[in-house]
Amino acid sequence: MHLDRGGPRRLAGRYRLLDPLAAGPARPAFDEPGGREVTVMELRLPAESRAAALHRARAAAALRHPSIVRVLDVVTQDDVPWLVMEPVHGTALESAVGSRRPLPVVQAARAGVGVLGALTTAHAASYVHGNVDPGNVLLTARGRAMLTGFGLPSRSTWPSADLWSLGATLHFAVEGRPPGASPAAGPEPLRSLVRAMLNPSGPPPVEVIRETLERLAVDRPLDRLIEALGPLPPAEVAAIGLAVADRLRHGPGPHGGVHPGNVLVDDHGGATLLPSVRSGTPPAYAPPEGGPGPEADLWSLGATLYAALEGRPPAPGAPMTRAGALGPLLSGLLSPDPAARPSLEEVAAGLRAAGRRRGRGQDGAARGR
Template sequence: MGETGKLAGRYRLLNPLGGGELLLAFDEREHRDVVVRRLRVPPESLELAVTEARRAVGLAHACVVPLLDVPVEAGEAWLVMEFVSGSSLEQSVLARRPLPVLQAARVGVHLLSALETAHAAGIVHGRVNPANVLLTRTGRALLTGFGLPALGMRPPADMWSLAATLHFAVEGRPPGQAPVEGTEPLRSLIRAMLSPADTPPVRTVAETLRRLAMDRSLDQVVAAGGPMPPAEVAAIGLAVLEQLVEPHARGEHHGGVQPGSVLINEWGHATLVPRLAPAQLPAFTPPEGAGSPAADLWSLGATLFAAVQGQPPAPGAPLSMAGALAPVLFDLLSGDPGRRPAADVLRRRLVGVLEHNG
């Protein structure tokens, strides 16, 4: 450092931030507050680290804390970042409590969008973690830490770290050897992202997070408002059925149809989220197991039963609130897969319930 307390002749160092790794500084050339951090690497790796860090300068995204400069002085490199007011995800969760699912999903949307932009530019973050996520007062999540050594990491490493960060957001702990259980779609998504065998495509992750950030699951809707009218439940059944038809035609099955995997938007439209390492609830698993298209239809029937009655089906449970939907549910919940209605028949019968209640 040349002039006392000044870096690169323009950044006047002020006071430490957080744990001391970061320093508040004032950019005398641009007349703005900035944050600086020493780039700690072995001397023999300094040139390569600076070259890699400077690739991130100018990376522009609404959810990225911009890296402004990477000056080198007296054999030391520094990262100069835009100053952003906010608390880290780590601080927020430890000081208060884990985030609600809706807020955590929004954090995921923001972070994934930032990572997609970085990856498209050939930049890997390499250090996605709760300490490098800033939560602003407006509810936006910002990813900081670009420019730190990524140790030759590739984009899949960032995706795994994103999942671990979201795990911390909803559970208050890292995944460790026992990732979170539960049937809620965000937790299923996190488990899938943490599993090398089940990792979903980035596009699926983005779409699921986007929906989870806006919509409520069917079980949340029923818990908040009680049993739903038969016509609304029939409309949900039609929407989910249409999303099962194409996979079933290919001989595929979902295997995780249940109220937690059906999302309802503000207009009441239903979307079935992809099967993402779900923890299937026994009440929504057919007698023969969840391994076929016919099993999906049984699970759909159980899901609609729970929506219209306010509780999952059980032996001898009455269908007192189902009205014209009752015969449809009775057939869907048959213990004999061959007696469950085919998709075209089921579609006509659900439309009939809508017309009956129209």
């Protein structure tokens, strides 16, 4: 680096450092020919590692995604490589959680959606980030999460390592601590997903991670909806049950994780059953015979619908006071005999019929008024 007489220092004759005496590797600068602010970062590396680092940095410059902090240029000054990056005005996730508190699940999921999108783009280009952590995730004032650290030497060469690190970063976001040897327990969908992403046998498929994060970013789990609103109307419960039954009918096999925390409901009442990510089923929603299987999913579906109707999970001898036309169907689903439970086709037909009866009753009441 050289010092212009009477002026500030520059990189490659074009990037003027705005604070040349600033500490730390990343510094604000101004691209004079381009007329734009940038951030520059010195790559402090042994001489024998510089050629590989330059190759990796130039590969990062080709990556484009709304949640990637772009590498704009790679320059060498006095045999030292520098990254030139777009400036991002935001707070590192590490600082945001450390100075305030863990993020709400919705905000953490939205951050996860952005970071996963950035990683998916990089992996498609055969580029492994290798440095995903709370310090490299920036939260902007508009709520977007940006992943920085592209172009830096990687600590790993495996895409699965990036997904593990994303899981650890999301754990920090909602728990305020690294996962360590004991990741956060609980049946909540995000924590279940995080534990699956941290599993030594490898993370779930990227499609499962993406769907779960995208749903959690906009929809509410059914158990939280019940807590907030109390028992739901039978027509709404029938619609939720129909959506869950449809997902079970078209799934690749037994689900093994049907419970209100795994059912997300949008603002229009539409429901989605999240994929099972090794989360298991809470005891209140596990069938009396134990063990996963199609009949177990049916019992868990009945217990989930019972909770939505009554505001509490089923218990031996507990009456159904709000089920109405859904009562016989729920009684069949909650039968202690797996062979006596209706099939998914029968469940779907019963839910559709209950919804139609409810709709005709509401129409008649409206005409009577």
